[in-house]
Structures are given as C-alpha cells and as structure tokens.
Amino acid sequence: MRKTLPRAALGPLFALATAAHAAVMKPPVAPPSVPFTKATVIAGAQFFADHCSACHAVSNLRYKRMGADLGLTKAMIKKSFMKPGGANYLKGMRPAMTQAQAKKWFGLPAPNLSHMARALGPRFLYTYLTSFYWDPKRPSGWNNHVFPNVAMPYILAPWGGIYTKNGKLLVPGRESPAVFDRHVADVVAFLRYASDPSVFERRAIGRYVIGAFVLLSILAYILKKDYWREVWGNRARRPKSSPMAASPAKTAAETVKDC
C-alpha cells in the first residue's frame, strides 16, 4: 500500500512509464490484421466518441481537423462525435468527465490520449485493452496483465466479457471474441490516427513526391551518362588552368613528395 500511494499521486505519466516498461518485459499480442484505413479509423472514432471520450481527452486533435482528414462533414462530426458537453468544433476532443471528478472517482486524472499510440505503440495499446481481468482485491474490481494495478475500470467488459486472471471466462460478452477483437483494433486504429493525424495526407501525396524524385533521378542519370561519355572516351574537356588554380595544386604535389 505504501508503494502504491505515491504512485497514484505522481499522476498518469508514471503509470504510463511503468506500462512502457511492462511492454518491454512482455511480448505484445499481435493485433488481428485489420487494415489501417479511413473506414477503420472512423469506426474506431465512433466507438471512442460513444464510450472512451466519457473520460479521455484527445486535446491535440481538433474536431475540424478530424473531419477534414476523414472526409466527414461538420454536421456529421457534430452529430456523431461531439458528444461531451462543451465540445467546440474548432477545438480539441474533450472528455465529458472533469479532472476533479476523475481524481475523486479513480484517484488520478484520465490521461490525454493524443500521443498515446505514438508513445506506447499500437500493439501495446491493443494488448493492454484486451488484457484486463477481474480482480476483487482492486478498488475498481479490475486489474491488467500488462499494466498492473491500473486505475481504469474495464469499460469494454460488456462487449468482451469478464475473465479471471487465469483466463477463465466468468461472464461472456455481448460480442464474439473475433468481433470484439476487431472493435478493439478499430479503437487502436483511431488512436494511431489521433497521434499522427498527417498519416492520410502523407500517404495520399507521398507516391507523387517519390514519383517526381524518381523521374528527376532518371533524367539526371541520362544527363550524367551523356557527359561522362567524354570522360570514358578520354575526351574530357580541360579548361586552361588559371594561375590561381595552378599554384595550390603545385604546392600540394610537392608536399606529398616530401612525405
């Protein structure tokens, strides 16, 4: 108890650092192969807005930016994603729960998830979200294999089911494991996008930029080959040395002979 108290007081980052450490210790479970596309990100964002943003902010990602990146209109964003009271279209995604409430209910504020996928990696997030187990000793009743003594209760239990520490299913969830895993992967896809919102823009223009440089390389190669024909044919042009260029050459050659 003595050890856990200061940890709670130090805030979420300490816990996350521990989590990052745990990630090093335990090989993460590979997420199911879901394509990281706009569709999966939108599905994940929908789930996030419906459930996760009750507590978690994504303060760096503005609703407007998200709409522009994912191809959603302002009306769609307002209707489906701006659930928490006080959400502003021009500002970052905010949670419904206040920091004071979080401190009162869970002991520490719910972390801002803006950079979480970049910081911990999507594979870790996926493993973390599927590694909760029922632990009656914890105040919330929940514990996690890869994040021991986590403060977050397992809000995904109604979908994924409740397991014991040994992996025994206590209460089956609403969804089959395969469907549930897909949903978790969607949420992780959204967090991945949220931590790196330029990803779709980058992918869209990347091929053209690379194509332009490949074209430049090909043209430059043809040009180079044309010039270097003179070198290989021993016909390289030799402009007459100006006195300035000749003198240092001579001294350098002399120094070499001295050595």
Next chain:
Amino acid sequence: MSKVIDWFNARFPAREMVREHMTEYYAPKNFNILYYAGSLLLLMMVLQVLSGFFLMAHYVPTSQDAYNSVQGIMYDTKWGWLVRYMHVDGVSLIFILLYLHMGRGLLYGSYRNPRELLWVIGYLIYVLMMGEAFFGYILPFGNLSYWAGQVITSIIHAVPIIGPGLTTLARGGPGVGTATLERFLALHTVLWFLILAACIGLHILALHKVGSNNPDGIEIKDRKGADGTPLDGIPFHPYYTVKDIFGVGVFLTLFAAIIFYAPTMHGVFLERTTFFRANPMVSLPDVTPPWYLAPYYAMLRAVPNKYEGIVLMALAVVLPFFMPWLDRCKVRSSRYRPVYRFMILLMAVTFFTLAYVGEQPPLPKYFLIERLGAAIYIGFYLLLPIISRFEPTRPVPERVRS
C-alpha cells in the same frame, strides 16, 4: 548581358571563384558511390536551415509551452508535419551520411598528408554536429528531451573544481527548464550553428587547397599532362555536378520515402518517449541517446565508475582527431592494405554494434559486448601506429583504376 557580367566581375571575384572551385577544380575520375555523401551533406545542411527556420517561427522556448508548440506544428500548422519530419529525419540522415563520409576517408586514407587539416576540420564538424543535434534534441521538451538534458549536462559536472558551476551555466539554473530551452535554442540556431557553418566553409576551402583523394589513394597531381592539368583528373563542373545531381535525385527519393511512409522509423529516428510531455517527477525506465550518439553512451556505460566512464567516452571522441599521425604506413588506401582494411571493417562493425547496445536497457548481458566494443575501439587507435608500420602492402598502381 556580358557587359553586366564584366561589370560585376570587375568588382567581385565571381568568375575566379567559379573557376577555382568548379570548372577548374580537378577531381579524380574514379570516385565511387561513397563520394556522394559530401555533396549530399551540404544539401542536407541547406534543408535543415530551411526546415529549421519554419520550425523556429512556431516554436515557444518555455518549459510550459515548448511541448505544445511543437505539437501545434504537428497538428495545426499547414505542412507543419512535413517541416518537422524533414528536420527530425534529416538529423538521422545527416549522421548516416557523416558516417559514410568519414568511413570513406578512413578506407581510402583521405586523412593522410597533405590532408591532415582537412580531416581535423572535418572531424571537428562531426563533433560540433553532435552538439548541434543534442541542443535540438532538447527543444521539443518531451520527457526524453528533459531527461537527456539532465543526464548530458550532468556529464559536465564531472569536470574537476569548476564542474558544478559549469553545469549551472549550461542549464541556466539548477535544473533543466525555460532558461535551458532559451539558451539551447540560441545555441542551436545562432552561435553553435554559425561555428558549424564556418567550419563547413573551412572544410571545403581546405579540400580545394589540397585536392580530393580517391579510392586508390594516389595523388592525381603527380601525373600531369602537357597543359598542366592532372591526367586522371576531370573538372568538377560539369562532370561531378551532373553526377551529384543524380545522387541528389536518388537520395531525395529515399528521404521522401522515409518522411512520407516511416517518419519515426519505428522509434529509431523519433523515439517513443519523446511523445510524453517533459515531467521532472517521472523518470524514464532508461534514458538512451539517439542512435547516432549511442556508441559513445555504450562506452560510457562499459565502465562502472562515472568519472572513468566519462574519461573513456571523451577519449573515444578525441582519438580520431589524431588519425593522420597515428597511421604510419607508406600506402594510403585500404585497397592495398589488407590488414588495415580488416581493421577498418572490424571498427565499423564494432561501432554499429555499440550503437545497437547503447540503445538497449542497461542489462548485464550487454556488459561484455560494451566492454569488448570499447576495447576494440580504443585498441584500434592505440595499435594503429605499430601495426601500420609493419603491415604488408600490395603494390600501388601508377594511375587510378577506372
């Protein structure tokens, strides 16, 4: 038009400069792929200045706002992500190019008489570049930045007597904070950068005074034609300018592929822990330097005593300065020095193994590799004067092979 040019040239030595450094600068005709690195480094410096300018225009050097201002560049600024990825990935590419460029110099004996000063200035650029990278590394003020700033500035603490005072001076206070960010920004963008840029200028001037070496390590100026130009030399412009444009095209293709498809390079170019805000209350499980400084960090860790570790690391940084005087062989290029070639390759493998180990958590299983690596690294420089005097050499050709 020619009248305007004449008017200009009568008042400024533009024509002479172009002749001296481009059209009448004779370079050996047998440059290989490693010789692209030099001109690409120059290109990268220009790109860093450009991207750095735009980053600085949006950056706030205070401990409160630095992290958010950088995230503002990433999230809210038009093309901000492109500029930041250019700048961040550019650093790693600069160090890749630097290692290729220096490895090239070691392989072909480009540090030997009369190019000692060229090597010393070049190595100084590398050392300055490590400082420049370190200052830049602290600025985004992620948690890794904060702790790396604490750890690296605490190295100065080991200096006898004046160490504690120097540390406070470097940090601008007892700890890393706003004052540190402000002075690091000033160093990164003004003072340190200007010294670095001046050294690059000196490096090119020194090169053009002594002329380029080549993979065969023979002096092209020893064999001149009737017109007084080296037989194995060709004018830098147009032959090497067109060749370097091709190199630039291929390099920019790779650069764009990294920026657009793998900007963090899986946590190698942009570390995961930089995505946590700086927090003095939360120390990281292990503070590791970026990959390009990791070999020195591995050597620092190889010794259990802080002071001895710092001495070893300083020695590792300083020893290559003396390379021109440590090598006593009559032959320059490793093409004709099988023993030396083996030593260089062993050195390269050791260096990058140390880089890998330096990135790992400090576990006992790495201690042996760290110590062995440090021993090989230091041993290379200590044994070179003896080995190079007695090593067997192959006959060196009279003219460059092409």
